[in-house]
Amino acid sequence: MAMNKRMVLENLRAYYRQLKGTTEYLVKAVDGVNLEIYEGDILGLVGESGCGKSTLAKTLMMDLTPPLQYMGGKLQIISRDGTVFEITQFKGKDQVKRTLWGRHIAYVPQDALNALMPTIKIKKIAYDVLRSNESGITFQEAVKKAKERLTELDLPDYVTELYPFQLSGGMRQRAVLAMATLLNPEILIVDEPTSALDVTTQKIVLKSLIKLRKLELVDSIVFITHDISTVRQIANRIAVMYAGKIVETGPTESIIKEPLHPYTKALIESVASIEPEGKEKGISYIPGQPPNLINPPTGCRFHPRCPYAMEICRREEPELIKIDETQVACWLYKGGRENV
Numbered sequence: 001m002a003m004n005k006r007m008v009l010e011n012l013r014a015y016y017r018q019l020k021g022t023t024e025y026l027v028k029a030v031d032g033v034n035l036e037i038y039e040g041d042i043l044g045l046v047g048e049s050g051c052g053k054s055t056l057a058k059t060l061m062m063d064l065t066p067p068l069q070y071m072g073g074k075l076q077i078i079s080r081d082g083t084v085f086e087i088t089q090f091k092g093k094d095q096v097k098r099t100l101w102g103r104h105i106a107y108v109p110q111d112a113l114n115a116l117m118p119t120i121k122i123k124k125i126a127y128d129v130l131r132s133n134e135s136g137i138t139f140q141e142a143v144k145k146a147k148e149r150l151t152e153l154d155l156p157d158y159v160t161e162l163y164p165f166q167l168s169g170g171m172r173q174r175a176v177l178a179m180a181t182l183l184n185p186e187i188l189i190v191d192e193p194t195s196a197l198d199v200t201t202q203k204i205v206l207k208s209l210i211k212l213r214k215l216e217l218v219d220s221i222v223f224i225t226h227d228i229s230t231v232r233q234i235a236n237r238i239a240v241m242y243a244g245k246i247v248e249t250g251p252t253e254s255i256i257k258e259p260l261h262p263y264t265k266a267l268i269e270s271v272a273s274i275e276p277e278g279k280e281k282g283i284s285y286i287p288g289q290p291p292n293l294i295n296p297p298t299g300c301r302f303h304p305r306c307p308y309a310m311e312i313c314r315r316e317e318p319e320l321i322k323i324d325e326t327q328v329a330c331w332l333y334k335g336g337r338e339n340v
């Protein structure tokens, strides 16, 4: 089955410029990311805290403000009608914002629960979003569309009449999703959408995300989390990020059941050993620490923590190679899976 690409990232790089005294340091938070996102994907982007997931989300939006800066690489959105947007060729953030945000790509950040202005009713928020795309739309038409979208996400339509502060956490999170997707963007990026919610509410929010996909209100979702067990419930594909790079991508089941990269293995084992109690945010049970991204390790960035590290791993960086449906960047697989 031919799959339509919706987003292509090639060697994408974005660094934080940090000044200590008179010396400038570059924090290489997104450092050569290669990834393809397809129509129909719910892609789980996983990795420990600090590996660059949120920075990658900002880079996908080209929502870059100092000290974060684009450093190179390719970033494309392919729209439903086949238009290819070369995002890095745009002239500044304003042009990206006008052309792409909300229409082709939407982002619900980590602090989305507080993102809505508490003193503006949901219907006014919807009107502003819809008017930005279609200046002639009337207030009544906008409210009607907002009610439809809220209903699609199983929220009562009177939510339009409420202020964000009147909504519970779960309802507010779904209202944010509804508002972010009013213009049916091809791509929706959600950063830790459920981490602040209790388990029951988490399930409801995950259901809303699945619905956005099923109803084809969005084509592809990138779901960012440090929690691989949440991703398992919703994603068809997983991309594993470590120290600014994607180290493995593939179908959810093969990543969970047969992880190839030693980092993915460690990540999955760490979850298996701590469930269900120890899932507090940010806790890592993988021995060692993620590296400093100012001076990351040479070769494979995971080699100092890797139980299988070989000489070549310290010296040379592994490229992503294809093994069945999975892509993995690891020297263990240089000669194919049989070599391991």
Ligand SMILES: Nc1ncnc2c1ncn2[C@@H]1O[C@H](COP(=O)(O)OP(=O)(O)OP(=O)(O)O)[C@@H](O)[C@H]1O
Binding pocket: 016, 017, 018, 027, 029, 047, 048, 049, 050, 051, 052, 053, 054, 055, 056, 067, 226, 293
């Ligand atoms: N404003 C900043 N200036 C300098 N470095 C930063 C800045 N913001 C983030 N970083 C660094 O960039 C790296 C990636 O951070 P990022 O927030 O993208 O990771 P993450 O995987 O999303 O983590 P989390 O799950 O905790 O949100 C980290 O090393 C972090 O310390």
